[in-house]
Amino acid sequence: MAIRIMHVVEAFGVGGGVENGIANLIERMDPRRFEHVLCAVFHVGPKTERYPLDRVALLCLGQKRARARSQVGPLAQMIRQVKPDLVHSRNWGAIETVFAARWAGCPAIHSEHGVEVDQTAEPWRRRWLRRAAYAAANRVFSVSYELQESLARSSGFALRKIGVIHNGVNTQRFRPDVPLGRKFRAELAIAEDEFVIGCVGRMNPVKDYRTMLRAAEIFSRECRSWRLLLVGDGPERSALENLVAGSDALRGHVHFLGVTGRVAEVLNALDVYVLSSIVEGISNSLLEATAAGVPVIATRTGGTPEVVVDGQSGLLVPVGAPGELAESLIGLYRQPQERERLGNAGRQRAKEEFALDFMVRQYEEMYGGLASCGVDGRGGRQGHGASALASGKLKD
Secondary structure (H helix, E strand, O other), rough: OEEEEEEEEEOOOOOOOHHHHHHHHHHOOOOOOEEEEEEEEEEOOOOOOOOOOOOEEEEEEEOOOOOOOOOHHHHHHHHHHOOEEEEEEHHHHHHOOHHHHHOOHHHHHHHHOOOEEEEEEEEHHHHHHHHHHHHOOOOEEOOOOHHHHHHHHOOOOOOHHHOOOOOOOOOOOOOOOOOHHHHHHHHOOOOOOOOEEEEOOOOOOOHHHHHHHHHHHHHHOOOOOOEEEOOOOOOOHHHHHHHHHHHOOOOOOEEEOOOOOOOOHHHOOOEEEEOOOOOOOHHHHHHHHOOOOOOOEOHHHHHEEEEOOOOOOOOOOOOOOHHHHHHHHHHHHHHHHHHHHHHHHHHHHHHHHHHHHHHHHHHHHHHHHHHHHOOOOOOOOOOHHHHHHHHHOOOO
């Protein structure tokens, strides 16, 4: 009987690195050994095309966000209905799942994939709850060593009890493809001699797109023929569009492409990829850019230095420093041979250190080991498949 894994996050169908990572797992894990149930605590958005919903259940509690409302009871009820072998919750928005799983008698894994605030500035109640959840979980891990240290420091939970599994990237899907990039440029009426910068990610404050746009304004004084392609959506998008519309230096040069399944094409159309985040775990989009052989400039934060070796496989700049970011852009604009060197080195590093198959094997070993340990999470399920769950045929 396949091991049933229940993946719980704050929301599905909204895009972002966590969802991308779960989709990669579902695509690559052995379907004879593992089956998957997806559960959103709050809501499901429209962007679910990467999930094979004919064989993977997508459920939603539809909980209302309220400061003092606990999600433990509804989550425990859902877990009892689904009867998974183990439950895997991700990030703060789903952390109460750990308590719900233990209440329901099911092994619990919790992982952190990034943070949006300085964890040392978190309220003490939140730090206490995080530590309690980590202690209750069967496994705790993060996606970078920097995040591992940050979580241990802020929560007081033992560093040695927090594992690390780096995100992985599909180096076959994301690879250098010059004709693909030229075709995409042609669709946007971008000339071959125009310098194209780009970024892929959710448009929220932690990604600090404003610093990127300020750097682009400075860069425009050096280069008159350039474009900036921004892929993604989020709460900051409309404000960023207004900022661009009000800038003579940016207007007409910046394209908001929204969420698209054509990321590989976008990346191959770029001369440089920029990541300007204030904090990061391990950015999936950064891994995809390096795998595609695009030279990258990224802020020195979170797990990014574990991906980008400064001066060897990309360039690192300080957080919130548009001048230094612009200086790096200008340097790469002037040195096409350096762009080629960094791009080649970045792809080689992605293949050697961040291959998707290696990440998947680590998850399979963890899931398989936990499911076969002494904790019984089956709850007496009768072997009904994920397709039955998807069609609403849940059995107690």
